[in-house]
Amino acid sequence: MQKRTLGKKGWEISVIGFGGIKLPLISQKECEILLNRAIDEGINFVDTADCYGDSEEKIGFALRGRRKEFYLATKIDERDGIGVRKKLERCLRRLRTDWIDLILFHDVRGSEYERIFDSGGLETLEKAREEGKILEIGISIHHSLPIMVKAIESGVFSALMVAYSAFDEDRLAAELLPMAHKMGVGLIAMKPLAGGVLAERPSFPKNKKFIQGESLAQVSLQYVITNPNITCAIPGMTELHELNENLQVGRLPRELTVEEIKAVMECVGEAGKGFCRNCGYCLPCPEGIPIPDIFRFESYYDRYNLKGWAREQYRSLVVNADACSGCEQCLELCPYEVSIPEKLEIAHQTLQ
Numbered sequence: 001m002q003k004r005t006l007g008k009k010g011w012e013i014s015v016i017g018f019g020g021i022k023l024p025l026i027s028q029k030e031c032e033i034l035l036n037r038a039i040d041e042g043i044n045f046v047d048t049a050d051c052y053g054d055s056e057e058k059i060g061f062a063l064r065g066r067r068k069e070f071y072l073a074t075k076i077d078e079r080d081g082i083g084v085r086k087k088l089e090r091c092l093r094r095l096r097t098d099w100i101d102l103i104l105f106h107d108v109r110g111s112e113y114e115r116i117f118d119s120g121g122l123e124t125l126e127k128a129r130e131e132g133k134i135l136e137i138g139i140s141i142h143h144s145l146p147i148m149v150k151a152i153e154s155g156v157f158s159a160l161m162v163a164y165s166a167f168d169e170d171r172l173a174a175e176l177l178p179m180a181h182k183m184g185v186g187l188i189a190m191k192p193l194a195g196g197v198l199a200e201r202p203s204f205p206k207n208k209k210f211i212q213g214e215s216l217a218q219v220s221l222q223y224v225i226t227n228p229n230i231t232c233a234i235p236g237m238t239e240l241h242e243l244n245e246n247l248q249v250g251r252l253p254r255e256l257t258v259e260e261i262k263a264v265m266e267c268v269g270e271a272g273k274g275f276c277r278n279c280g281y282c283l284p285c286p287e288g289i290p291i292p293d294i295f296r297f298e299s300y301y302d303r304y305n306l307k308g309w310a311r312e313q314y315r316s317l318v319v320n321a322d323a324c325s326g327c328e329q330c331l332e333l334c335p336y337e338v339s340i341p342e343k344l345e346i347a348h349q350t351l352q
């Protein structure tokens with residue numbers, strides 16, 4: 001498995017990490033088989049989050065006794081000192097470990113970035129680092145480029161986790177990723193297959209393979225790690241065949257052929273129409289509706305079975321989708337032809 005260096009401490013982590021977001025979909029026994037196989041085969045970076053259902057508990061139990069064999073990352077959605085401390089202790093307990101290698105402020109949006117600094121969240125993690133309970137601090141940001149830039153420039157975070165797949169090429173690849181890399185910030189690509197969308201396209205049947213015998217999912221994953229600025233991609237996995245395919249990609253990272261890039265881009269084009277990429281170009285909405293966040297919560301609800309968490313997040317928003325006045329301002333701004341007002345209505349029905 002190819003290794004790349006994460007952050008300033010020089011951790012050598014596998015270019016393919018284990019994304020734990022889908023673990024709530026499978027049994028404890030299946031998790032044990034999958035995770036242990038992943039570690040046996042050279043994956044040494046495991047990612048989860050406090051909000052991924054029972055993912056932390058499953059990882060903690062499945063990999064008990066093997067803690068020194070991998071880097072463990074988890075994410076918390078608290079911003080203030082008391083909340084962060086409480087969540088950190090819970091993460092440690094659920095993961096059955098004395099230390100977490102990388103802890104990230106999860107899904108930071110809008111004014112939350114400042115709150116990390118102003119309300120004691122960062123200070124608490126820095127103290128936890130002195131205590132040896134965590135080793136590094138990172139941040140995950142889904143769609144705000146200005147916040148990503150601020151986080152990179154702050155010099156505070158060792159790693160930045162961003163949603164990056166072939167869908168995000170035009171948005172992130174040209175400037176943001178090289179900038180982070182240059183500043184020594186490790187880049188972890190979450191959703192490298194766009195939540196599975198790039199693994200299954202109608203125009204590319206599941207059993208069809210590329211010349212090298214690789215599936216569409218593999219070629220799409222190759223596409224992500226071909227970017228030298230990416231330290232590690234963390235596809236979510238629930239089945240052994242997915243793990244095997246991902247291992248094969250990590251063992252033989254290679255440049256894609258022109259035909260393969262064309263095929264991936266055709267899939268992007270096909271799925272792209274009407275598919276929300278969480279880019280945030282449609283903002284601001286005059287009613288204050290956080291459009292990309294709502295579509296993301298909906299995808300967590302549908303694709304990852306994080307129903308409770310998605311509903312909780314939706315209900316905690318200051319403005320919900322039912323505030324849409326139908327002004328259609330966002331439609332002019334969305335480059336991907338998402339039928340926003342229509343889709344917001346559906347999302348509201350699902351998440352309210």
Ligand code: SF4
Nearest residue numbers: 285324325327328330
């Ligand atoms: S149509 Fe709805 S979501 Fe779009 S900008 Fe107008 S109020 Fe906001």
Ligand code: SF4
Nearest residue numbers: 276277279280282334
């Ligand atoms: S609705 Fe369109 S503009 Fe808004 S985040 Fe999604 S893809 Fe981007």
